[in-house]
Amino acid sequence: MMEYLAQYSIQLMCRVLGVHRSGFYRWRLQPTSIRSKRRDAITSLVKDTFEEFEAAYGAPRITQELNALGHRCSVNYIAKIMSEQGIVARNGKAFNYGSHTLTMHNVAENLLWRDFSTTGPNQKWVTDITYVWVHKRWLYLATVMDLYSRKIIGWRLDVNMTEQLITQAMKMATAARGVAPGLIIHSDRGSQYRSTNYVNYLERLGVKRSMSRKGNCWDNAVMESFYARLKVELILAKNYQSIAEARSGIFGYIEIFYNRKRRHSANDGLSPVEFEERAAKAA
Template sequence: MKYALILDHVSQYSVNLMCDVLGVHRSGFYRWRDAPKSQRETRKEKVASLVKDTYEAFEAAYGAPRITQELNALGHKCSVNYIARIMQERGILARNGKAFNYGGHALTMHNVADNLLWRDFSTDRPNQKWVTDITYVWVRKEWLYLATVMDLYSRRIIGWSLDTSMTERLITQAMQMAIDARGTAPGLIVHSDRGTQYRSNSYVSFLEKHEITRSMSRKGNCWDNAAMESFFARLKVELIYAKCYQSIEEAKSGIFGYIEIFYNRKRRHSANDGLSPVEFEETAAFAA
């Protein structure tokens, strides 16, 4: 649709120019833009956001069939053809697809750390093993990025940061929050994927300054950081997909409430014998 094409490029070209080139009236475009969305359009936007989240979560490895399987498993019923059309319209292509180009994988893999965790998410005390990652939250017309740090001892989110850009500053702020809240202990390991932010010189130097040892997942293996992926999946299903935030401020407020009030203090966790992360830590401290 011509109006949708104009909306997708308003940050690059003027509306007047695009309307003239495409032979449509500006008034028609604005009426279309401001009109209430149909149920069909609303669903398509929601599914498109889910597709983008899943595509990024599996590091661009999944095409339409596997993304469809993931979404159906989460309770979002859709067909392979429907997902394929959405991916085609938005230029989303799996890593094994023709003409694939995904900048994050094309960079030289410098500052890669060994995988010290090896999917052993067990720990008997705080500040022994932390995991960290970034997830994407689609808010109306732009991405919001959330970086989190989890202590595997209780699965508590001890540090987090939100921003509209995915930079070293985003992950460093989340890590600084964790350090301010918990301090560090000798032998502390922080595990992440191989994202460029986690391999940046500034982030590596930051961890070295605090005597924190880095660990990294194997290339393209999201299950090496399964505890954090599980948290992100809960966040998306229990909050993001249900709310469909229309503003950055709404999303920030909702995410704050989910992490600090609901997840850390109320949500029961199977790894904690059915206790919330805060309850688990308080119970363990009392028993000691």
């Protein structure tokens, strides 16, 4: 946020990014303590260990695992972190078998391994969801990108973050491009991308599913980069006050500006559409 203070108000940036102004000021004025850094690191390790052992380990066994790895901590310390994060083992009294548990159901192998290069269109697609703040509420934007030209080939904006959201974005992509043999579709491990209906839909298409490693945003770095540009170049600048305004603005940004006008370094300075048109003529 610091590099944009001259362009946008702190109030606007905090609202778009979903953080409190008081928290931002505390972060800005006070360096993160060693204790806070350690707690953040241990919290991440707790989540990873909980997922690795498929929600079967409670605080005592997770503590044993972390101590074995050289991270000295007590059962009470780990139990408090798990309570704060809402993490309960399957054998725990408060365990909920609903959709919010951190299980590894329907996780696909990472086929992409950060290799974002392609030799032609419809070989590798990436997809993800981002949050858009619009006048006291969140909207959710799902997008599908062809890594060949970095073109956004499918997208959907809605008030709910559901499997229908990502399915509609993917249906737009397949309607526009078709499905080529061997196509890889890569996403993170979000619950929507692991939902049975969505997985079955991709299997019917005959595509290869790929997923990022646990908590590793760099495995889908190209899409993350697109979202960063979208928020800086559009959302922060416009400060939309209605869903209709946001929908119209996002349509214009993706379909007109980004796909057809915005120059991309991966395309030798050409827009995605121009890059594909030139490649087709040269073929």
